[in-house]
Amino acid sequence: MRHLSRSILLTGAVTTGVLGLSLPAAAAAAPVAGFQTDQPADAGPELLFLPNIDDDAGVCRDRARALVEKAADREAANDDALQEKREQLEQEPDQGKAEAEWAEAVRSHRWKQNAADRALAACNDAADDVVNGRADEADLAQLRTRAWPGAPASADGRLSVPARDADRIRLFIHRPKSSAPYGWEAVGPRTRLTAEEVRHGVEIGVEGRDVVRDAAVWSGRTSVTLTVTANGASASAALKLRQAPVLTQLNTAPVQEVLRARTDESDTYTQAFVEELDAALPAGGVQGPSRALDTQGDAWAQDIFEPAYTAVPGPDGRPHGMRVLITSVNDDRRVAARTAFTELAGPDVAAVHITHVPDVNEKSGYDSMGNLETVPPSPGNPHGRVVIGGDGSAPSATGPAPEMLSFLRAQGVQDPISLDTSWLTVGHVDEFVQFLPVPGSRLGWRAVVADPRAGLALLRDVAKKGHGGDLLHGGLPELEWPYDTRLDQRSVDAFLADTQFIGTNERAAERIDTNLALLKAKAGLTDAEIVRVPALFTARSMDYGMLRTEIADMEDGPEKEARQRELAGMRDAVAEIPGTVNGLVLNGGRYVAPKPYGPVLNGKDVFAEAITKAFRGTGYQVTYVDDLISSHVSEGEIHCATNTLRDVFGPSNRWWRRH
Known part of the structure; x- marks a missing residue:
């Protein structure tokens, strides 16, 4: 198979560079993969994005009230059960065993009592894979893939994030003719950029699905990669991302x-x-x-x-x-x-x-x-x-x-x-x-x-x-x-x-x-x-x-x-x-x-x-x-x-x- 030489131009807020290889003559000196952002230079080289956990759709408050009302009787019963457990353990001859059981009972009780709180927090704009109005659209960090005007008809593109971060961020692609709300389609494993989109470039939206909770688990930093394939060969570029802190x-x-x-x-x-x-x-x-x-x-x-x-x-x-x-x-x-x-x-x-x-x-x-x-x-x-x-x-x-x-x-x-x-x-x-x-x-x-x-x-x-x-x-x-x-x-x-x-x-x-x-x-x-x-x-x-x-x-x-x-x-x-x-x-x-x-x-x-x-x-x-x-x-x-x-x-x- 004939190998396609390729160029990767990565453009972030302050970073521009050509990585490694040269373009084919037919490409007329255009990049085959890369990104553009409008982020100000003082924000650094990482594209910043929000944890999109507000409720621009306005659907969560009524749900929250219903959840809280429904939880009241269950939580009262849980409190009664914990008190009964305490009274039982006070009669346990082995107080060392009783203390261990009580500690576990308290932890289990808290987990049960917080069930409603976890459900309350789970309702927000990032809980679904649609853009919930213009205000929600404004909460997406937006960037563009760089255009490759000379892309052949066989060209297509794929967007990806590291597998470990797949449940932490969501990507959207803007397709004005799409039936998706406001033309924003959620990017999935099978999403592909068409040859036309590779030629003209396409807008991408990024949202975080939760706040950063523990730096040992996730620091809020990740990346998005664009891979362009044409005539059987591929080129890729990655842009570093950082979720905004609280x-x-x-x-x-x-x-x-x-x-x-x-x-x-x-x-x-x-x-x-x-x-x-x-x-x-x-x-x-x-x-x-x-x-x-x-x-x-x-x-x-x-x-x-x-x-x-x-x-x-x-x-x-x-x-x-x-x-x-x-x-x-x-x-x-x-x-x-x-x-x-x-x-x-x-x-x-x-x-x-x-x-x-x-x-x-x-x-x-x-x-x-x-x-x-x-x-x-x-x-x-x-x-x-x-x-x-x-x-x-x-x-x-x-x-x-x-x-x-x-x-x-x-x-x-x-x-x-x-x-x-x-x-x-x-x-x-x-x-x-x-x-x-x-x-x-x-x-x-x-x-x-x-x-x-x-x-x-x-x-x-x-x-x-x-x-x-x-x-x-x-x-x-x-x-x-x-x-x-x-x-x-x-x-x-x-x-x-x-x-x-x-x-x-x-x-x-x-x-x-x-x-x-x-x-x-x-x-x-x-x-x-x-x-x-x-x-x-x-x-x-x-x-x-x-x-x-x-x-x-x-x-x-x-x-x-x-x-x-x-x-x-x-x-x-x-x-x-x-x-x-x-x-x-x-x-x-x-x-x-x-x-x-x-x-x-x-x-x-x-x-x-x-x-x-x-x-x-x-x-x-x-x-x-x-x-x-x-x-x-x-x-x-x-x-x-x-x-x-x-x-x-x-x-x-x-x-x-x-x-």
């Missing part, structure tokens, strides 16, 4: 919408909180009111999902993509997190479920999304870095979930930093650090950090001025039961004389120092970027209250004494003064903070005065909102009770630019 949104981005849990009209405390919150939004450049989500009674809108996004260069070089809501793997948040699918996912909004196989000893609270924040950009970290709390060890048996950490690391852009939040009862990062946009400053942002030493200093100053007998929580409204019992209504002097209280705050200060040292070393933070605000913590959490009640019902004896020592030794912290850093960053130098209810001197709350001064020094105006009963007594604050959707598609969000 990036968490930054507090430095403008707020577009504030989200919260739907409230019960009979809950007058929470209704009052919502009214105050909504009243604060317009001054912060947010068109209100806040948006209520059906979280099935879960008050903590911050904890159910983390807003993120994925983007590639659009036609004008600006970011084009979709929001991605990363739902919590905390089983306590499981039902509430489904609101991401039932109320928010749709055109240009995707939601992701990450399956987590739990360890029976884990602290599930670490997997609530109030425990995941993002340090804004700094030198060496152009897109910021995720911070996530845990017990300070890596890997940790108690959390956060390894599957979540693998997912965050796999994105390859915001390498997560593990902070120590084990000293907190709830254990969330947002209890002691927050990030503010500060235009014109060295980094363009600053970190607001809880300062227990400053809080204790304020109390000592109050006592020094002769007001030690005043209540620490000044100006409290009249409180109904049980809220009057959840607030520690002792005097300033009583708090200062309480060694447990002082020790809790000293320990908190030391742990915050350790975390700040880590942020300085890994995220570019310096003392110049730290805004310290007075804070006070207490060991008298809801857990403390339950243990104290248990002790009160015990008979005198060694067991009771042991429990009393346990109570006195508690040092894990929760906010005593409603936590300032656990607030809401709005636009235009506005911050919404919990009303602190500190000691009142000369008609002024000394904590509010100090907090206002600290924020004023960085150009911010604080609005105080009363969350005392709506959130604080349940060990959360404004940040915990809200979530935000921010502008993630501004011109500065070109993650692909090389720095």
Whole structure:
């Protein structure tokens, strides 16, 4: 057989080259295989494509609601079965065997309970092999095969991806005369380019079918190969592809919408909180009111999902993509997190479920999304870095979930930093650090950090001025039961004389120092970027209250004494003064903070005065909102009770630019 000499011209965003061989004279110096893209040069040599997991077709939300409703009875039965299993195992003589069986039962239970979540996440534009409208078409990364005008009638072409990636990406070929929606046909093993298509070139679309979850399994990088055959000989060219990562949104981005849990009209405390919150939004450049989500009674809108996004260069070089809501793997948040699918996912909004196989000893609270924040950009970290709390060890048996950490690391852009939040009862990062946009400053942002030493200093100053007998929580409204019992209504002097209280705050200060040292070393933070605000913590959490009640019902004896020592030794912290850093960053130098209810001197709350001064020094105006009963007594604050959707598609969000 006569051998056809061939040329392969590979043209990507910045790469052009001829590989190895020369063209036959009849080909008139045209390439026989190759690609063209319009991707901007600053995006690098790989063609970037999106994980196409939003719902431009608008068909998934109703399905999601039906799935959730159908799952309710089944999941309740599963919970009952797990409880029965627990009771059975408590009677097992061999407790080693019982513990092993219980661990397996918990893992099996979680897998069953997440069946609906896997089904929810499976509905998206990439779940089928059609293009679901013009908006879906815009989510395809598009390229062209290079034309070979002199291709003989025997010529045809074949598109392929590595076999290992066949279920990760999908290719489409645009054939205007096709009956396929908008002329886009899914490429299969038998798809061939005709001789006419080889001569003129053809448009190809690329979509990702899922996010990158674990870099050890798939890094998001692949390739597409065009093989052209004519007169019995073949030539090929390959183009490298990279799926866009998922990036968490930054507090430095403008707020577009504030989200919260739907409230019960009979809950007058929470209704009052919502009214105050909504009243604060317009001054912060947010068109209100806040948006209520059906979280099935879960008050903590911050904890159910983390807003993120994925983007590639659009036609004008600006970011084009979709929001991605990363739902919590905390089983306590499981039902509430489904609101991401039932109320928010749709055109240009995707939601992701990450399956987590739990360890029976884990602290599930670490997997609530109030425990995941993002340090804004700094030198060496152009897109910021995720911070996530845990017990300070890596890997940790108690959390956060390894599957979540693998997912965050796999994105390859915001390498997560593990902070120590084990000293907190709830254990969330947002209890002691927050990030503010500060235009014109060295980094363009600053970190607001809880300062227990400053809080204790304020109390000592109050006592020094002769007001030690005043209540620490000044100006409290009249409180109904049980809220009057959840607030520690002792005097300033009583708090200062309480060694447990002082020790809790000293320990908190030391742990915050350790975390700040880590942020300085890994995220570019310096003392110049730290805004310290007075804070006070207490060991008298809801857990403390339950243990104290248990002790009160015990008979005198060694067991009771042991429990009393346990109570006195508690040092894990929760906010005593409603936590300032656990607030809401709005636009235009506005911050919404919990009303602190500190000691009142000369008609002024000394904590509010100090907090206002600290924020004023960085150009911010604080609005105080009363969350005392709506959130604080349940060990959360404004940040915990809200979530935000921010502008993630501004011109500065070109993650692909090389720095």
